[in-house]
Amino acid sequence: MSKVKWPARVPDLTLSYDSAQARARGREDGYRSGYHEGYLRGRADVIASRRADPVPFRQIRVLYIASGKGFPYSPLDEAISSTLRSMVAEVIIIEPGQLTVEAVLQAAPDLVLVLDGMFVNNEMMDTVRQLGIRSAVWLTDDPYYTDMTMENVKHYDYIFTLESNCIPYYQQLGCTHVYHLPFAAHTEYYRPSRNISPLRRDVSFIGSAYWNRIAFFDPIIDRLMQHKTVINGIWWDRLPKYTAYQDRIELNKWMGPAETAEAYNGSKIVINLHRSHEDDTVNNNAVKIPAASPNPRTFEISACATLQISDSRSDLAKYYTPGVEIETYSSPEELLDKIEYYLAHEEERRQIALNALERTFRDHTYSKRLNEMLSIIYA
Amino acid sequence: MTDRVKTVENVAETAASASYLQGYEDGLRLGVCQAVMERIPATEPYYRDMKVFYIPQGFHAIDQGISAALSSLVRECIVVEAPKMLELAQKERPDLILVLNGLHVFPENHLEDIRRVRAMGIKTAVWFVDDPYFSEDTAAACTAYDVVFTHELGCVPFYSALGVRRVHYLPLAVNVDMFKPLRCGPEHLYDICFIGNAFWNRVAIFDELAPFLRDKNVLIAGGFWERLSQQDLLGRSVRLGFIPPEETVRYYNGSKVVINIHRPDEWGQDNRNSHRISGKSINPRTYEINACGAMQITDIREDLTNYYRPGYDIETFTSPEELKNKINYYLEHEEERRIMAARGLYTTRQEHTFISRMRTFLEQF
Secondary structure, eight states, rough: OOOOOOOOOOOOTTSSSOOHHHHHHHHHHHHHHHHHHHHHHHHHHHTTTTTOOOOOOOOEEEEEEEEOOOTTHHHHHHHHHHHHHHHEEEEEEEEEOOOHHHHHHHOOOOEEEESOTTTTHHHHHHHHTTHHHHHHEEEOOHHHHHHHHHHHHGGSSSSEOOGGGGGGHHHTOOOOOOOEEOOOOTTTTTOOOOSSOSSOEEEEEOOOOOOOHHHGGGGGHHHHHHHEEEETTTTGGGGGGGGGGGGGEEOOOOOOHHHHHHHHHEEEEEEEEOOTTTTTTTTTOTTTOOOOOOOHHHHHHHTTTTTEEEOOOHHHHHHSSSSBEEEESSHHHHHHHHHHHHHHHHHHHHHHHHHHHHHHHHBBBBBHHHHHHHHHHOO | OHHHHHHOOOHHHHHHHHHHHHHHHHHHHHHHHHHHHHHSSSOOOOOOEEEEEEEOOOOOOHHHHHHHHHHEEEEEEEEEEGGGGHHHHHHOOOOEEEEEEEOOTTTTTHHHHHHHHHHHTTTTEEEETTTTTTTTHHHHHHSSSSSESSSSSGGGGHHHOOOOOOOEOOOBBBTTTOOOOOOOOOOOOEEEEEEEOOOOHHHOOOOOOOHHHHTSSSSEESOOGGOSOOOOOOOEEEEEEEEOOHHHHHHHHEEEEEEOOOOSSSTOOOSSOOTTOOSSSSSHHHHHHHHHOOOOOEOOOOTTHHOOOTTBEEEEEESSHHHHHHHHHHHHHHHHHHHHHHHHHHHHHHHBBBBHHHHHTTOOO
């Protein structure tokens, strides 16, 4: 990892500033920061080690068709398939290109479950239906690619979308079984670390520099970077002041779930800023369905026992209570004010971080979600 | 920035990173303890419409624990010193008087006073918590009360044989307002700690372990440790004299491993157990160490397994060699040490507080 330069502390030169005092202050600061980190990890570890509520085991065979899109979908595939394995008799996993009549006949599944479905041949799904096998798709990019999904959904028995705003659209198309099934945290990766963090950041933002994010961060970047802030993601060189802060912008560092979880764990505050549903440069959402549901990051950050400050989506409060399990902002100023408040109020920060962790491990895991899905299909 | 300021900042940063780890360790332990305590299920409320007198023995931590527990469970609990018991009973007319121990510093006419309050129709109970070490004295006192409680399993048949009609086994417990996880300063940090008087069985163990302990950070505190033969190896680790509970708590909290060794029950070994009753029950220290979220290694008393699960929430030894090996193991295995200590804390807070004990006590009336 590259060496990060932190902003220099501005010392008070009017004080007699000898090194014995500096040593004493350093010791005290170090102990206090160490104590805060240890205390949070100790509490978080006990919460995360709690045995999860048991979910029923089902005697069914599931043919799971992965997204086929590679990163960043592959961790999602892994989360779903590995969780599913512990819940049903058998899971057969194939890529969209492997979906043939022979493959279906050989697997003889009770259920064909498709993630995303963008690369799945819709005619094959019609064949599955003709074979009398139930099918379900979990749409994980809504509403950003609704131009395509609106056609795809017609070929499945059960539609699960993480975006509640998409439900009426799919129903209008004649789908009768449309349900809202939000993301969750894959707690195998996204969980509080047991160990002292190799990173010690005040603030992190991880995500691609969509234009809405550039527009948001540009006016506040100087104040934001006064803290130990690190930004990670592609396209951040679009930021006008990129060169001034490039030592703390990880532009081309792709991080998998384990590394991302480490960054969340090593940050006092993690910012979440959802992408825009109106950004035509990256979206295929011609009907401009607004996004109400939180992104997967919402759950993943909260699973790492850190304070998340998120822009507010209308559904957010269903998952985390603002002010108790998450913090929200509706303007750049509010974000900065909250960052500065919580950096100065560790106990309050810690309480929200622990509440978020507890809520996530209780309510927002993939086993909860998949159990909900199977309970609907096998009602 | 001037060069001088830079140097000073470097000094501060170096000092900070060195103490970060100590802070982290302390924070981690207390964070685990806090989370463990938050997981303890709430107990069902219990209330008795009674006025109770509590007559303390002068065991500060235990007295406080019992009176606080009684106050939360009955209409009124008044703490009354033994010499004032009779006079105040006439005025206050309590439903029940609980005497702790009634030994050592109690006035000579105490049993006479007990007879008088009984004559007033007030129920009296004694809870012997020094059994079996003062059986000579308790044998003489036990029949004066309506009900006898003993923390010592081995004493129940003894009191019955002496003619006490109602004898109950009531194990000790811990005052969790005093014995609790807390952060302590560098002066309380040790690898290994033992606090208690130097009974000869304890002396023998420490003398034997002296070569092993000499290069470790050890505290042996309490009375009579001049009995040790290996003064040259252990002298620097000994702190002579009584340690008040408030300070004991800090040593337990600051130590990686806390040792517990029961006092000898053989007659004449610094005790007045002339009836030679064998000790089967664990001492208050067992609960107190675990209530601090500290890792405990104890010698075994018969009823230990009724209260803790050896290897799960407490560790045990049967020989100095085994003690040495287990100390070594747990000093090296921090995670195991922390987990066991956390479990010990959980068991203690859930089952062995004076609140739960006093509830059992009140159910007898």
